[in-house]
Amino acid sequence: MGEVLIRPRREVVRGPLMGDPGALGxxxxxxxxxxxxxxxxxxxxxxxxxxxxxxxxxxxxxxDRLLSTYAGRPTPLTPALRLSAELGVTVLLKREDLAHTGSHxxxxxxxxxxxxxxxxxxxxxxxxxxxxxxxxxxxxxxxxxxxxxxxxxxxxxxxxxxxxxxxxxxxxxxxxxxxxxxxxxxxxxxxxxxxxxxxxxxxxxxxxxxxxxxxPWMVRELQRVIGDEARRQCATELRAAVPDYVVACVGGGSNAAGTFAGFVDTPARLVGVEADGGAGASRGRLGVLHGVRSMFLQDEHGQVAEAHSIAAGLDYPGIGPEHVHLRDLGRARYVSVSDSEVTEAAMRLARTEGIIAALESAHAVAWVLRGQIPAGSTVLITLSGRGDKDLATLKEAL
Structure with a gap:
């Protein structure tokens, strides 16, 4: 069911940005x-x-009722005050770690x-x-x-x-x-x-x-609540109503797609952060796996190559098709970070903000910690999940 990657005929179908992909999907x-x-x-x-x-x-x-009364939405937008002071930028955290079951x-x-x-x-x-x-x-x-x-x-x-x-x-x-x-x-x-x-x-x-x-479309629409909420919340938190950067981790990319959907029609810079050992957006090649045409890690024979990440949720050798489309259009940028950067980011967030984030989410934090964002900017980071599940892995890595 998709272990062998094939090289399909290239075909461009135009459509609205993060809209309905139509009958062809x-x-x-x-x-x-x-x-x-x-x-x-x-x-x-x-x-x-x-x-x-x-x-x-x-x-x-x-x-909507279930998301409110059962899942605990809306999730908060938390200003990361100490981290912001250290970095010289305003950091806002979209707290999907506080949703019921601990993630988006x-x-x-x-x-x-x-x-x-x-x-x-x-x-x-x-x-x-x-x-x-x-x-x-x-x-x-x-x-x-x-x-x-x-x-x-x-x-x-x-x-x-x-x-x-x-x-x-x-x-x-x-x-x-x-x-x-x-x-x-x-x-x-x-x-x-x-x-x-x-x-x-x-x-x-x-x-x-x-x-x-x-x-890919259905899951993005169901996760769009993250970006829609965050945009409304930013309107009350920020003078300009829209952050300069919107950052989320990407494996397949559902939390990022849901977040980006709320800001794709704004001037915000969209940044998806992958694991160095995965990085389908930057190192993948066109192929078909698990029923979808996208970018996947492949060896010289076109076989799927194994991915690696300290975060089990990002241990996938490809990326969702809409993310690759956003990359090709230049609307979103995709970067990668190392396992060591991720563990450092998880520890720093815990010690500055009292938040233990999932190792997946710590990828987004790690890129922000690189200091590439201009001073005075505002950055929204989606914390896709809480880190209880990762404590043994983190302890072993330190």
Missing amino acids: RFGEYGGRYVPESLIGVCREVEEAFREAWADPAYRGQL KINNVLGQALLAKRMGRTRLIAETGAGQHGVATATAAALFGLRATVFMGARDVERQELNVFRMRMLGAEVVPVHSGAQTLKDATSEAMRHWVGAVDEAHYCMGSVLGPAPY
Whole structure:
């Protein structure tokens, strides 16, 4: 289910910036739907159901109520006062770490679980790396009385033991994946294989802006709440109403896509921060993996190359198609940071602001700490998750 990368014909399809990618599911030349024939119909069914739901005030109202009364939205915009003073810039933190389950993942999963119920599905299938998407999926399944099956690389099962326990406590079946590098890529491949035989009962709850259409668009729309909230909050915090820089970590890129969507039509500079050992935007080549045309790490034979990151959630060899489109247009910039910079950033944020952020989120902080932002600027950083899950990894790295 996508271990071999192919080189598809290049084709440019124009569309509005961070708008509806249309029936083809394309963001410029990226995106699309490259899946076995057995999944074409169900992908189209998911798209039709989501378009109907997204236009239905009843669905939108129910989702908004859940985001407010269950997920704890809106999440705060926290001024990082001490860090700002040290850096000579105004740092604002969009606190997705304070959402229920401890990350932005709940925004997407609540929307997809509601959709699954609307479609008559009784089970959710998900992949997870750091475990946060798996926890959110297990949480939504428990809330709605659905079953959940979560695929997770065996290596990640070991380094994210706490999240594995949380998923099982919530009633989910956690399936360790022993193939390949035993990380997020392999979990995604196995989840999609499993979906082929379960399309009548199960909804595949993709966790990032990856996968076949409509998932990159659907997940971005469900995460757009981050950027929309942050923009309203900035209007009350900032004299100019819009920050100079908007920064978020990127693996597949859902928290960044949701954040960027709120600011893409403003003068704010958009910066996505990848792991040095991943960096699909800067080191990837055009290919197809997990049903989508995007940029992926490849070897000289066109085979997928393994990614590495100290943060399990960024341990993926590619990036969402819309991010590559934004890069090509020059609307967003994508950079990478090292594991050592990430651990330093996590410690510095903890000691200056009393916030223990996920190692994924610490990538965004690490780039800001490089000091490349002009003095007097304002920067918004999305803290995509809290760092409880990463304490053992961080302790070992220090």
